[in-house]
Amino acid sequence: MTSNSVRLAVLTLVLIAAVGYLILTGVKQTGMQYMSVAELASLDQAPKAEGFRLDGVVAPGSVVYDQREPRLQFKMTDGKDGKDQIAVVYQGLMPDAFADGREVVVEGAYRHHDRALYASKLVTKCPSKYEAKGLGKDKS
Amino acid sequence: MSELGRLSLLLAFACSIFAVGSIAWGLRTGLSGPLRGGRRAVWTVCGLTVLAVIILERALLARDMSYRYVAEHTSKDLPLHYAFTSLWAGQEGSLLLWLLILSAYGSAFLFAYRKRLDPFYDAVAMVIACVMIFFTGLLSFVSSPFRILATPPPDGMGLNPLLQDPGMMIHPPILYTGYVGFVVPFAFAMAVLLLNRSGTRWIEEVRRWTLFCWGFLGVGVLLGARWAYIELGWGGYWGWDPVENASLMPWLVGTAFLHSVMIEQRRGMLKTWNITLIALTFLLSMFGTFLTRSGVLTSVHSFAESNIGPWFLGFILITATAATALILYRKALLESENRMEAVVSREGSFLFNNVLFVALTFATFLGTTFPVLSEAVTGTKISVSAPFFNRVNVPIALTLLLLTGAGPVLSWKRATASVLKRNFILPTFLGVVAVLVALPFGAAGIYTLVCIFGAAFVITTIVMEFARGIQARKSVETGPLPGQVVSLVQKNKRRYGGYIVHAGMVVLFLGVLGSSVFQKEAHGPLRNGETLKLGPYALTLRGVTDHQKQNASLTTAIVDVQRDGKFVATEHPSKAFYSKSQQPMTEVALHTTPMEDLYLILGGVNEDGSASIQAYINPLVSFVWVGGLIMVLGTLIAISDKMRLRREEKVAS
Numbered sequence: 028m029t030s031n032s033v034r035l036a037v038l039t040l041v042l043i044a045a046v047g048y049l050i051l052t053g054v055k056q057t058g059m060q061y062m063s064v065a066e067l068a069s070l071d072q073a074p075k076a077e078g079f080r081l082d083g084v085v086a087p088g089s090v091v092y093d094q095r096e097p098r099l100q101f102k103m104t105d106g107k108d109g110k111d112q113i114a115v116v117y118q119g120l121m122p123d124a125f126a127d128g129r130e131v132v133v134e135g136a137y138r139h140h141d142r143a144l145y146a147s148k149l150v151t152k153c154p155s156k157y158e159a160k161g162l163g164k165d166k167s
Numbered sequence: 168m169s170e171l172g173r174l175s176l177l178l179a180f181a182c183s184i185f186a187v188g189s190i191a192w193g194l195r196t197g198l199s200g201p202l203r204g205g206r207r208a209v210w211t212v213c214g215l216t217v218l219a220v221i222i223l224e225r226a227l228l229a230r231d232m233s234y235r236y237v238a239e240h241t242s243k244d245l246p247l248h249y250a251f252t253s254l255w256a257g258q259e260g261s262l263l264l265w266l267l268i269l270s271a272y273g274s275a276f277l278f279a280y281r282k283r284l285d286p287f288y289d290a291v292a293m294v295i296a297c298v299m300i301f302f303t304g305l306l307s308f309v310s311s312p313f314r315i316l317a318t319p320p321p322d323g324m325g326l327n328p329l330l331q332d333p334g335m336m337i338h339p340p341i342l343y344t345g346y347v348g349f350v351v352p353f354a355f356a357m358a359v360l361l362l363n364r365s366g367t368r369w370i371e372e373v374r375r376w377t378l379f380c381w382g383f384l385g386v387g388v389l390l391g392a393r394w395a396y397i398e399l400g401w402g403g404y405w406g407w408d409p410v411e412n413a414s415l416m417p418w419l420v421g422t423a424f425l426h427s428v429m430i431e432q433r434r435g436m437l438k439t440w441n442i443t444l445i446a447l448t449f450l451l452s453m454f455g456t457f458l459t460r461s462g463v464l465t466s467v468h469s470f471a472e473s474n475i476g477p478w479f480l481g482f483i484l485i486t487a488t489a490a491t492a493l494i495l496y497r498k499a500l501l502e503s504e505n506r507m508e509a510v511v512s513r514e515g516s517f518l519f520n521n522v523l524f525v526a527l528t529f530a531t532f533l534g535t536t537f538p539v540l541s542e543a544v545t546g547t548k549i550s551v552s553a554p555f556f557n558r559v560n561v562p563i564a565l566t567l568l569l570l571t572g573a574g575p576v577l578s579w580k581r582a583t584a585s586v587l588k589r590n591f592i593l594p595t596f597l598g599v600v601a602v603l604v605a606l607p608f609g610a611a612g613i614y615t616l617v618c619i620f621g622a623a624f625v626i627t628t629i630v631m632e633f634a635r636g637i638q639a640r641k642s643v644e645t646g647p648l649p650g651q652v653v654s655l656v657q658k659n660k661r662r663y664g665g666y667i668v669h670a671g672m673v674v675l676f677l678g679v680l681g682s683s684v685f686q687k688e689a690h691g692p693l694r695n696g697e698t699l700k701l702g703p704y705a706l707t708l709r710g711v712t713d714h715q716k717q718n719a720s721l722t723t724a725i726v727d728v729q730r731d732g733k734f735v736a737t738e739h740p741s742k743a744f745y746s747k748s749q750q751p752m753t754e755v756a757l758h759t760t761p762m763e764d765l766y767l768i769l770g771g772v773n774e775d776g777s778a779s780i781q782a783y784i785n786p787l788v789s790f791v792w793v794g795g796l797i798m799v800l801g802t803l804i805a806i807s808d809k810m811r812l813r814r815e816e817k818v819a820s
Contacts, residue, residue: 031510032506035507035510038519039522042519042522043526046529046559049559050559053555056558057552057558058549058555059551060549061538062548080550080552094771094773095773095779097770123328123329123750134552148552162235162320162324163316165235165315165316165317166315
């Protein structure tokens, strides 16, 4: 009886340890630093890890899309004054909701020497919340 | 009209509070009057919610632009059926749909147990009414669907083109039917603890409700995957997106519960664990709603950021605290009746199944919330995405696959060596054969091979179980084999329904394996008459056309598809421009065969008239959907089992 409980506990612990190991190494190897454009732009030297995730806004007028490749290049800003900018290069089709001034999230490798993020993933946030503001106030 | 809508929600809020108070009073005093009053109040909440939904639907269908919700989510050129389904296009309407389904569950519950005078069922209704207070309150005071605009616009904003899809019409209600339904098992569990009830009857009832919601949630998740596959236009059906994860997590914990509940029924063990799983399933479905609606995390399914996040978080925390306190308070009730006798036994395999399912949920939860958690702990935000989930979840899922084969053929209490030998030699052998057969086809990598081995292993054990069952009934059952299989399943629906679910899961695993590991891609600009080669396919552009739809203009490429030199179809990948949103909408062309999908995207038309085409071969994707359908079939069979039992009970009583 007791030896069984011990065996069971040991096996369960082994399983939990294995999962813990997977998670820890997973975070270490696939984790990306999550930064704002200003934070990334203010780095003086190349960051230790390459993986980055960046939230920001597509700088108006910066989009260059080569549909044949397909390759999408644009600049990202924090959306306020547009002072800090990071260039983004994405090999892939332009997402439907992608446009100047849209909020986007990109993930990929940051190369410090050309201050560009080579994105492997590009997500465009739904624009509806901006448009909804145009409706004006509620009737009181 | 809108005032009537507001009023009905406000009254529903009052009725919910009354229901909780009245039932609590009735339970305390033992008077039946307050209990009856409370039940009626729950019915009333349902009626009032239906009224609110009708009022909002009327406004949506009439495109009454004085309603903020209507102006935000519809437009005058929106087809009628999409105007109808815009009820769940935005936050307020989605919450109203939540409440509608919640109150429908409340009423369905009261109806199902209308003949039972046991106050236990009133206590269950009381817990459901507590959740109703939250939702009616939210809809009345924080996020009202009945806000009226000071100056109604001439036309609305239009419905997000992504949501203008038949799949999107039914996906949310089905998903919500799963999500919201977990409130009933949760209410049962809390009622048991509140009234300090022992006995196992409730656990069988909970199992049945859970199976029902679990089935709906599974279908909802798959419909969401199907929608992502067709509408998002990146060739995938699953991206480990926060919203996808949010719907997967309660399903995973629900699955764990559906397994461990068998140990409780059979051996009276793991009671605390089971109640915890029930509570967790409900909390995770609330958390899922919170994630989808709060804007805390960025998602492809991103919805507008809103003010309801803190309310949800508060509700989840209060519920979690109350549930934990109750479980601790009633520790004695949850004492185990037996102990585990051997590791290699049915109980043992269920236990590991549970540990793995919870680990899968935990890893998914951690990955989904990692930016928030890492910032809280270390101060820097770290984010993880698909590579993390694949790395962590794939090995866990594959271990579960192997366990799916092993578990059901291990005997209860203790599996002897001879049982192991009898049950495992053939499946192991066939698993190895499957791997050897797959190797020449380019199967490589440990995970791929384990998956193929596991699939053959599990299917063999399931076939052996059916064969054994038929063998055992040889004396009573004769006739053709299909008839024998049917009557075997009918004899023990729960068990064989479960095996069918397992078989569906295996098919789904194969689909995921095929489409993730063996996907092929090609792209390029094509002029008229030019051909793009992809595997056995040759895609030839025959022209580009433009035409006008009801609320969009459509650019379509006409592509002739040849496979191994033979013409198979003409496909029409296209791009639509919706006049309202000024946003393009990629509409993929899908050529589906049982073994593979050819997936065509029109990137756009270039200045020189050539069309940029992106093409994928997605092998075995149909296995994902077929596997899902088989799982639904198995679930239906397993659910129908209990109904038979209930009839017998009626005869006995």
